Amino acid sequence: MFILTTAVLxxxxxxxxxTVGRKYAHLTLxxxxxxxxxxxxxxxxxxxxxxxxxxxxxRIMYAHVPAVWSALVALVIxxxxxxxxxxxxxxxxxxxxxxxxxxxLLFGAVGVLLGSIWGKPTxxxxxxxxxxxxxxxIMLVAYMGYLALRRFVEDPEKRATWSSVVxxxxxxxxxxxxFSVKWWRSLHQVQSSPxxxxxxxxxxxxxxxxxxxxxxxxxxxxxYRIAMSERKAEVALPEALPTxxxxxxxxxxx
Amino acid sequence: xxxxxLLAQVAAGEVGSGRIQGGWGYVWASYGITWGALxxxxxxxxxxxPKNSPVGPKE
Amino acid sequence: xxxxxxxxxxxxxxxxxxxxxxxxxxxxARLNALVFFALSTLLLFSFALGPDTKLLERNAGGYLWLAxxxxxxxxxxxxxxxxxxxxxxxxxxxxxxxxxxxxxxKAVGNTLLLVLLGGLLIPVMVALYGxxxxxxxxxxxxxxxxxxxxxxxxxxxxxxxxxxARARDVLLPLLLFPLIVPxxxxxxxxMALVLQGDPMDQLGSWFGLLGGFNLIYWGLGFVLFPRVIxx
Numbered sequence: 001m002f003i004l005t006t007a008v009l010x011x012x013x014x015x016x017x018x019t020v021g022r023k024y025a026h027l028t029l030x031x032x033x034x035x036x037x038x039x040x041x042x043x044x045x046x047x048x049x050x051x052x053x054x055x056x057x058x059r060i061m062y063a064h065v066p067a068v069w070s071a072l073v074a075l076v077i078x079x080x081x082x083x084x085x086x087x088x089x090x091x092x093x094x095x096x097x098x099x100x101x102x103x104x105l106l107f108g109a110v111g112v113l114l115g116s117i118w119g120k121p122t123x124x125x126x127x128x129x130x131x132x133x134x135x136x137x138i139m140l141v142a143y144m145g146y147l148a149l150r151r152f153v154e155d156p157e158k159r160a161t162w163s164s165v166v167x168x169x170x171x172x173x174x175x176x177x178x179f180s181v182k183w184w185r186s187l188h189q190v191q192s193s194p195x196x197x198x199x200x201x202x203x204x205x206x207x208x209x210x211x212x213x214x215x216x217x218x219x220x221x222x223x224y225r226i227a228m229s230e231r232k233a234e235v236a237l238p239e240a241l242p243t244x245x246x247x248x249x250x251x252x253x254x
Numbered sequence: 255x256x257x258x259x260l261l262a263q264v265a266a267g268e269v270g271s272g273r274i275q276g277g278w279g280y281v282w283a284s285y286g287i288t289w290g291a292l293x294x295x296x297x298x299x300x301x302x303x304p305k306n307s308p309v310g311p312k313e
Numbered sequence: 314x315x316x317x318x319x320x321x322x323x324x325x326x327x328x329x330x331x332x333x334x335x336x337x338x339x340x341x342a343r344l345n346a347l348v349f350f351a352l353s354t355l356l357l358f359s360f361a362l363g364p365d366t367k368l369l370e371r372n373a374g375g376y377l378w379l380a381x382x383x384x385x386x387x388x389x390x391x392x393x394x395x396x397x398x399x400x401x402x403x404x405x406x407x408x409x410x411x412x413x414x415x416x417x418x419k420a421v422g423n424t425l426l427l428v429l430l431g432g433l434l435i436p437v438m439v440a441l442y443g444x445x446x447x448x449x450x451x452x453x454x455x456x457x458x459x460x461x462x463x464x465x466x467x468x469x470x471x472x473x474x475x476x477x478a479r480a481r482d483v484l485l486p487l488l489l490f491p492l493i494v495p496x497x498x499x500x501x502x503x504m505a506l507v508l509q510g511d512p513m514d515q516l517g518s519w520f521g522l523l524g525g526f527n528l529i530y531w532g533l534g535f536v537l538f539p540r541v542i543x544x
Binding site: 041045050051052053054055056057059060063064067106109110113114117118120121122215219222223225226228229230 | 272273274275276277278280281283284285287288291292295296299302303304
């Protein structure tokens with residue numbers, strides 16, 4: 001019963017809001033997010049018991065873990081779009097790739113920053129070069145590079161193709177981040193599961209996770225619209241764009 | 255011998271519960287950063303929103 | 314009129330590689346620049362860290378790979394710049410050869426250049442930092458080759474992209490460095506073992522890790538490179 005209400009029901013609602021109710025998503029998602037975040041963080045901050053060893057500092061988990069999970073989901077979406085674009089080029093796919101990368105980077109940065117803050121009282125250091133943190137830092141810089149590439153290329157088609165290539169290569173890091181705690185001895189703990197986590201922590205964690213997912217989806221939708229309108233403007237006025245370097249010029253004119 | 259027992263009892267009283275005490279500063283900093291970052295990003299999305307005109311946005 | 318039969322991919326790659334090596338041999342411009350740049354980097358490290366030779370000796374593997382990494386950004390950028398002058402790249406693409414041959418030739422060529430560079434730097438390091446090659450030439454060469462391969466493959470993909478974008482000199486390191494960090498870490502660890510001895514027999518597992526990275530990067534590069542240079 002508990003699992004039903006905390007794990008399954010909010011997830012089903014979110015899926016319905018994103019698929020069946022997609023037309024009203026820009027209204028329903030914020031409401032869903034505020035409710036689940038309100039309950040999740042409210043319970044996490046004031047109701048859930050302190051951890052046996054970490055005390056109250058453990059409450060950071062209800063923000064750090066959902067942030068990182070949402071980041072990984074967003075970046076997996078980016079990987080999917082990058083692959084899809086190479087098989088079937090479309091501005092929609094490219095815009096979704098741009099949106100998911102930016103949102104993924106945002107949540108990832110927040111997640112890593114929160115992890116660093118959490119590390120100070122628990123591990124004694126803000127940072128250490130263990131596998132989980134190192135691969136997470138790589139992820140942040142890699143996707144900053146992805147967004148920088150998008151900004152530095154003006155031809156929309158080349159930008160989309162090259163971003164797809166870079167997105168695919170950058171995504172190699174994602175499974176390494178996920179499994180790093182299992183493959184190597186890391187300061188960061190191994191993945192928790194409902195079996196290893198106290199029931200009192202599960203409700204706020206699950207609700208906060210769904211809240212962050214909903215927020216990520218909402219941000220991606222809005223960022224996607226911004227990207228699509230930029231694409232429309234670029235494609236409609238090709239003469240206004242300076243073309244990229246040598247590749248488009250005829251031989252010898254360079 | 256009894257002084258050792260005394261020391262032992264005092265020491266037992268000074269060993270903590272093995273749990274981090276306090277730390278609410280870290281918690282509030284984390285949550286503040288989270289909410290702040292999400293709000294700022296939402297604001298940036300709002301500011302960058304596409305203008306609905308047939309001419310098309312200039313950016 | 315029948316279409317000319319496309320040359321086999323490996324043969325095309327060999328021809329292109331021969332062309333690159335010939336150009337390189339005739340001018341030796343790139344190799345000279347690389348050697349001087351890498352040498353200065355090694356010198357700078359020893360200045361920056363002071364006269365404590367124990368520290369330099371312990372971390373020599375890391376400094377070597379950093380010097381090779383920095384030099385690789387020059388090497389990779391240059392290896393594609395020559396193609397874009399006089400639109401040579403267009404000529405290559407129009408030839409009846411597989412575009413992936415271009416990737417193979419560039420990646421192998423850059424690997425060879427970096428391995429050569431590493432080989433030239435080792436005696437310098439022996440002199441400057443006081444290291445010894447404890448494990449022998451075979452392991453040293455394996456480490457060099459595996460590490461340079463892991464640098465060259467993604468480097469070629471990114472160099473081809475960066476060369477056509479704005480801020481190309483910034484973009485190549487920005488894109489390349491985060492991706493090759495895991496491979497570079499493995500190469501550094503392996504080199505440290507080669508230079509200082511391997512009592513616990515760990516070298517094999519680092520080679521395995523490097524091999525894995527190479528498989529992924531070369532595979533991805535092979536598949537994705539044609540999309541990067543197509544028009």
